Amino acid sequence: xxxxxxxxxxxxxxxxxxxxxxxxxxxxxxxxxxxxxxxxxxxxxxxxxxxxxxxxxxxxxxxxxxxxxxxxxxxxxxxxxxxxxxxxxxxxxxxxxxxxxxxxxxxxxxxxxxxxxxxxxxxxxxxxxxxxxxxxxxxxxxxxxxxxxxxxxxxxxxxxxxxxxxxxxxxxxxxxxxxxxxxxxxxxxxxxxxxxxxxxxxxxxxxxxxxxxxxxxxxxxxxxxxxxxx
Numbered sequence: 492x493x494x495x496x497x498x499x500x501x502x503x504x505x506x507x508x509x510x511x512x513x514x515x516x517x518x519x520x521x522x523x524x525x526x527x528x529x530x531x532x533x534x535x536x537x538x539x540x541x542x543x544x545x546x547x548x549x550x551x552x553x554x555x556x557x558x559x560x561x562x563x564x565x566x567x568x569x570x571x572x573x574x575x576x577x578x579x580x581x582x583x584x585x586x587x588x589x590x591x592x593x594x595x596x597x598x599x600x601x602x603x604x605x606x607x608x609x610x611x612x613x614x615x616x617x618x619x620x621x622x623x624x625x626x627x628x629x630x631x632x633x634x635x636x637x638x639x640x641x642x643x644x645x646x647x648x649x650x651x652x653x654x655x656x657x658x659x660x661x662x663x664x665x666x667x668x669x670x671x672x673x674x675x676x677x678x679x680x681x682x683x684x685x686x687x688x689x690x691x692x693x694x695x696x697x698x699x700x701x702x703x704x705x706x707x708x709x710x711x712x713x714x715x716x717x718x719x720x721x
Contacts, residue, residue, distance in 0.1 A: 509554050510580075514539050516587065518547050522557065522577065523584045524615060527570045534655075537607045556580070585712070592680070592713040601682075604672050606633060607657070609679060610643045614655040616709035619647045622700060623665075629700070630664045633672045666696035668704070681714025 497504040510516055514536060521535035533544060548571055551557045556577040562568040573580070610631065619627075627647040634641065644656040644664075654660075668675075670692040677683045685692065685705040694701040 509550075509556075510583075512547070512550075514543060515547055515551070516584070518544070518551070519556070519577070519580050520584050520588075522571065522573050523581050527572055528562075528568065529571070532571070534607065534611045537605060537611075551577070588713040592711075601673055601676060601680075604676055606636060606640050606643065606672055609672070609676055610645075610655055610657075612711065613679060613708065614645060614653050616712070617645065617647065617653050618707050618709050619649065619653065621703040621706040622647055624649055626662065627666075627700065628660070628662045628664045629666045629668060631675070632667065632669045633675070634669065635671055664696065666694060666700045666704075669693040669695070678708070679711055679714070681710050 496508055499505070510519070517536055518532065518539070521532050524535070526532050526535050529544070529548075532548075533539070533541065536544065539547075548557065548559070552559055552571075554576075555574055557571050557573055559569050559571055562570050626649075629645045629647070631643045631645070632641060639657075642657075642659070644660055644662075646654040646656060646660055646662065648654070670688070674683075674688050674691045678685060678688060685708070694704065700707075
């Protein structure tokens with residue numbers, strides 16, 4: 492019997508023993524979303540300590556949910572990938588997220604604000620097609636935050652993809668977006684829109700990129716779920 496075992500043969504209880512330890516489902520969420528490297532996983536779970544992340548990865552590997560293999564380009568770095576059992580958790584993660592979006596009270600959700608997680612998710616879901624066919628840089632600024640957490644840069648390069656920088660990458664900025672973290676999180680979660688929050692957002696720069704912001708921004712994968720608790 493495993494530590495913290497429910498002592499029940501029920502498959503729900505046995506799955507909960509493996510998946511309901513602290514941070515485990517959030518970590519699985521990151522892997523379902525496509526993160527495979529330790530540092531990328533850390534960016535997706537920024538409040539999880541590196542030692543606990545390493546421990547949870549070892550537990551998931553032992554359970555047959557993930558595999559760990561040396562990266563082809565650097566044997567000192569490992570790729571963590573979902574097995575068939577891990578990929579089967581995609582529908583579980585989606586169901587968790589949709590339930591949370593639908594039923595968890597909004598104000599409580601927005602108290603859990605985290606600029607690094609928000610920007611990492613935005614980077615992952617940004618749609619570059621409405622942007623110019625060249626490198627485009629968008630600087631997001633959250634004035635109420637402390638230095639080091641206040642400014643974020645999304646660098647969109649058709650040849651490379653989308654990168655997120657927490658320090659100035661040194662490129663000319665095409666659009667400055669100044670707002671508060673709560674407003675940007677609400678937009679990302681689909682609780683409001685760019686146009687509805689225009690009195691709380693300042694856009695300065697290329698007017699075409701500014702007008703298309705709702706199109707290229709993308710939304711949380713769970714934003715389409717209507718919220719029934721307000």
